[in-house]
Amino acid sequence: MRSRFYIPFLLLLGILFLVAPLYFGGYLLEILIIALWLGYLGSCWNLIGGYAGQISLGHGTFVGLGAYTSTLLFSHLGLTPWVGMFLGAFLAAAIGLFFGFLCFRFRVRGAYFLLITMAMAEIFRLCFEHIDFFGATVGLFLPTIKGPKAGFLYQFEEKWPFYFIILAMTAGLLLVSSIMEHSKIGFYLKAIKGDEDAARCLGVSASRYKLLAMGLSSFFIAFGGTFYAQYRMYIRPDLLMGIHFSVEIVLAPIIGGMGTLLGPVLGAFLLVPLEEVSRLLTDLLKHSLHTKGLIGLHLITYGVALILVVRFMPYGILGLFQRLKERWVR
Amino acid sequence: MLYLQALINGILMGGIYAVMALGLSLIFGVLNIINLAHGNLMVIGMYLSYLLFVLLGIDPYLSLIAIASFLFLIGYMIQRLILNPILDAPEEMSVLITLGLGMIIQNVLLMAFGPDYFTVDTSYKLNSLMLMGLSIDVTKTFAFGASLIMTGVFFSFLQWTELGRAIRAASNNREAAMLAGINVKKIYCIAFAIGTATVAAAGSCVSTFIPTSQGAGILFTMTSFVVVIIGGVGNYLGALAGGFLIGIVEELGAVLLSGSMKQVVSFGLLIIILLLKPEGLLGRKGEE
Numbered sequence: 001m002r003s004r005f006y007i008p009f010l011l012l013l014g015i016l017f018l019v020a021p022l023y024f025g026g027y028l029l030e031i032l033i034i035a036l037w038l039g040y041l042g043s044c045w046n047l048i049g050g051y052a053g054q055i056s057l058g059h060g061t062f063v064g065l066g067a068y069t070s071t072l073l074f075s076h077l078g079l080t081p082w083v084g085m086f087l088g089a090f091l092a093a094a095i096g097l098f099f100g101f102l103c104f105r106f107r108v109r110g111a112y113f114l115l116i117t118m119a120m121a122e123i124f125r126l127c128f129e130h131i132d133f134f135g136a137t138v139g140l141f142l143p144t145i146k147g148p149k150a151g152f153l154y155q156f157e158e159k160w161p162f163y164f165i166i167l168a169m170t171a172g173l174l175l176v177s178s179i180m181e182h183s184k185i186g187f188y189l190k191a192i193k194g195d196e197d198a199a200r201c202l203g204v205s206a207s208r209y210k211l212l213a214m215g216l217s218s219f220f221i222a223f224g225g226t227f228y229a230q231y232r233m234y235i236r237p238d239l240l241m242g243i244h245f246s247v248e249i250v251l252a253p254i255i256g257g258m259g260t261l262l263g264p265v266l267g268a269f270l271l272v273p274l275e276e277v278s279r280l281l282t283d284l285l286k287h288s289l290h291t292k293g294l295i296g297l298h299l300i301t302y303g304v305a306l307i308l309v310v311r312f313m314p315y316g317i318l319g320l321f322q323r324l325k326e327r328w329v330r
Numbered sequence: 331m332l333y334l335q336a337l338i339n340g341i342l343m344g345g346i347y348a349v350m351a352l353g354l355s356l357i358f359g360v361l362n363i364i365n366l367a368h369g370n371l372m373v374i375g376m377y378l379s380y381l382l383f384v385l386l387g388i389d390p391y392l393s394l395i396a397i398a399s400f401l402f403l404i405g406y407m408i409q410r411l412i413l414n415p416i417l418d419a420p421e422e423m424s425v426l427i428t429l430g431l432g433m434i435i436q437n438v439l440l441m442a443f444g445p446d447y448f449t450v451d452t453s454y455k456l457n458s459l460m461l462m463g464l465s466i467d468v469t470k471t472f473a474f475g476a477s478l479i480m481t482g483v484f485f486s487f488l489q490w491t492e493l494g495r496a497i498r499a500a501s502n503n504r505e506a507a508m509l510a511g512i513n514v515k516k517i518y519c520i521a522f523a524i525g526t527a528t529v530a531a532a533g534s535c536v537s538t539f540i541p542t543s544q545g546a547g548i549l550f551t552m553t554s555f556v557v558v559i560i561g562g563v564g565n566y567l568g569a570l571a572g573g574f575l576i577g578i579v580e581e582l583g584a585v586l587l588s589g590s591m592k593q594v595v596s597f598g599l600l601i602i603i604l605l606l607k608p609e610g611l612l613g614r615k616g617e618e
Contacts, residue, residue: 111364119597296437306430
């Protein structure tokens with residue numbers, strides 16, 4: 001990814017993204033925002049799941065913690081979410097580090113790590129759904145603020161400010177990932193992912209670097225939760241903390257390519273239009289066939305995509321390209 | 331009294347949990363695959379038993395055998411078509427495949443049946459035996475009896491048949507089994523198929539007292555995992571003991587905490603055991 005060839009390409013892409021809101025409005029802008037948001041979440045997950053190879057199915061918890069912290073602080077204490085999101089991120093990182101520490105301390109690996117994160121996520125979801133302070137299963141609505149002050153409270157009436165916020169967040173995170181990938185940490189993580197025991201033998205403190213990746217991942221992904229809360233103005237435990245959402249976070253990096261810089265974003269930009277198409281198709285069929293509706297269609301396409309990708313290109317789309325390139329260069 | 335009642339309910343439920351877990355333990359132990367679609371396959375069993383009951387009036391405890399055989403075929407095909415080709419990939423990959431499979435099953439069921447709950451209203455549904463002031467649910471007792479029979483069949487099959495021996499051999503040491511002339515890939519298909527058939531049978535049993543809905547799969551999967559991990563992977567007696575333990579713990583948890591918080595107890599138990607004693611409560615260290 002370091003070769004000079006990519007720089008003009010990335011610049012062009014950046015400019016395209018910057019001018020996009022001038023040409024796209026309403027529905028298309030919404031799709032762009034959601035795709036960028038999923039790409040952001042996927043990139044955060046990629047830090048621990050892709051680079052370090054520790055597949056977590058509980059990252060929805062951290063998104064939820066971010067969303068709930070900033071929202072509760074705002075609606076009860078009036079603290080602006082711009083500050084609250086940092087507190088949420090620190091809380092999420094603390095929880096992530098706690099579970100990460102336990103798992104890595106006791107040498108929990110591979111599929112067992114996946115099970116622990118899943119169980120963790122379910123415990124959090126069930127607790128949030130049973131405590132009225134968190135809005136229980138009904139969820140929480142954010143109080144709407146109108147007027148010039150709204151921007152200071154992370155509320156905008158139009159979509160384009162949200163677009164630029166999520167664009168900046170994604171770009172910033174890609175920068176962080178890129179720096180990490182090319183630093184010492186990135187190489188250590190690659191070694192741990194390849195063969196943890198061998199890495200340990202060579203003196204890499206595997207637990208410490210995995211913990212670092214986990215901390216960064218849960219810290220950054222919590223911002224995505226606050227973003228969602230401000231954008232939708234409504235949060236509910238099963239929307240952000242359920243297993244299904246954790247799975248959705250993981251899908252984009254897997255399809256785009258785990259452990260690659262742009263893979264998660266690419267995956268998100270493939271998945272979200274796919275979801276929209278199947279949603280349109282659903283509506284179309286509902287009107288013409290008068291069926292009960294094909295509610296789960298987009299999730300079925302997700303499932304099929306997941307199986308096909310893992311079966312035929314386990315390194316994702318970008319991983320496939322990288323492999324082809326390596327073969328060609330050799 | 332309340333606790334004694336919870337204890338009885340827990341034991342009855344525990345039998346079902348044990349059957350759910352046996353299938354998963356077999357798949358986990360033999361194939362080393364974390365099957366996240368396990369609960370979804372059970373839900374298929376529940377829907378089939380509902381359909382057979384409503385359309386043809388067949389009692390779930392009779393249709394159980396037909397359903398198990400049908401799911402046996404489906405399980406065989408799943409292993410044959412999508413899991414065998416990636417045997418050599420890292421284990422996380424097969425987890426992701428089963429995750430995708432679970433999503434497909436759940437949402438196909440959602441499309442076909444909608445989000446509603448379905449109940450199988452057998453004539454004996456609301457009956458219960460009164461015993462010294464404790465009520466014992468008839469459907470749960472039937473399910474308990476059925477699960478004991480299934481467990482017995484499962485054990486005798488693994489212990490005393492040629493195929494069962496081959497499965498245990500493949501589970502102990504894949505290469506050695508191959509050298510001994512066992513077609514390991516076929517054994518894998520059969521093991522996955524048996525796992526699927528037992529869990530579908532469990533689904534058929536519980537359809538008499540748990541409302542059928544497409545969303546329940548993930549919960550069943552997690553419960554089965556808790557039981558398997560507690561008993562120790564590939565340890566079938568452990569799965570049996572784990573089933574009763576979790577059944578009792580959940581029912582007591584439901585009395586102490588609120589009803590749907592009972593899973594918090596078992597998920598917490600899962601985390602603690604995975605961290606401290608990953609070979610299971612009954613497993614010995616270094617037993618691979």
